[in-house]
Amino acid sequence: MKPLMRNDKATLTAADWEREALELIADCGVQALAIEPLARRMGITKGSFYWHFSGRESLLERALERWEEHDSRNLNKSLGEIDDPRERLVSFFRRVGREKLTHEVYSELCAAAGHPQVEPVLERVAERRMQHLSAAFEELGMAPERARHQARLTYSVYLGFLQLQRQHQTPSLSSGDFEAYIEHVIQTLIPA
Amino acid sequence: MKPLMRNDKATLTAADWEREALELIADCGVQALAIEPLARRMGITKGSFYWHFSGRESLLERALERWEEHDSRNLNKSLGEIDDPRERLVSFFRRVGREKLTHEVYSELCAAAGHPQVEPVLERVAERRMQHLSAAFEELGMAPERARHQARLTYSVYLGFLQLQRQHQTPSLSSGDFEAYIEHVIQTLIPA
């Protein structure tokens, strides 16, 4: 056949498929993850896919595992790096802009809650993150139950922000209005 | 053929299809809205559907119109009935339990943001509701910009709550924990 227009390597690995799958999810959502379109996007045919994976479920499974692990490492890293709990909370909001791919994937996963393979991932991730927040609020002097409520509230704000972002109803991340809003959120949710 | 096992009327209207479509969306999401499955669910064949509608798009269009109008009436009603802005805000949160179908539909629409027909509806609805909130916060003495930010923040909390509900990570609506959380949210977001 033709001299292989694939840009990168000569041969693909399962990890390549998983990464591309995550990019497709970030762009078009979980329901758009289909073998043949993904293969076309990669400039290859599904013959390759079915050598590396048993089927669509299997691909999604492993892609989600990969994403969750990456996200989990991210969380622990930011937890370890910042000592001051208040700064940790602030950075929680400010980090939305960076780590773009990860957040886009998460946003699309949220849109696909209810999917049997996605749901447990979402549960674990939200749980981990809320515990992270809850711990920070406790360090700031809140009673445990109050801290848990505040964590849930704070995380809801984050989720709502992602939703408004999907609807294109959030001020552009580089505008002054955005900064003013973030400041307002911080003032309202994080004790001085 | 057999003596019609349809329970209700002998002949269906377009409005019937629209209502059933909304119920299907509430149960299974927008992407699950397909003609043949819906027809099966109604104990009928698609022959009927294509008499009333030109296609799937048309059905979704009109079902969304119906829902949006209903939601809009709801909003104005609750706005007219309650004079005290603080009570109006409290009722905004407490109303999540009632109007079950409407909220379930909205939740699923949020999950389908990005869909070309759904997106504009979502935009308008969120805008209306946030203006509603913003006005209430202004009545409570906030400056206009601060009120807008607070409205966005409050609405984000609501959206986040819907998301956590989709993930089954919200305390059961009848439990004491739920009441405690709601109380916490009100304390945090609504000025005394």
Added chain:
DNA sequence: TTGCTTCCATACGCCAGAGTATGGAAAACC
């Protein structure tokens, strides 16, 4: 009764993606 209109069933063709089967090229092994 005849005829027209409304509403629906049935039977098609079409298309996209899933999964399978098989063969071939290229690299690795010995």
Added chain:
DNA sequence: GGTTTTCCATACTCTGGCGTATGGAAGCAA
């Protein structure tokens, strides 16, 4: 240098939903 293993292309079948065409039953009309 031949063999084996790895990786992928091609060519199927199969399933499910879309949209169309056509006919038939029930109700009203004249």
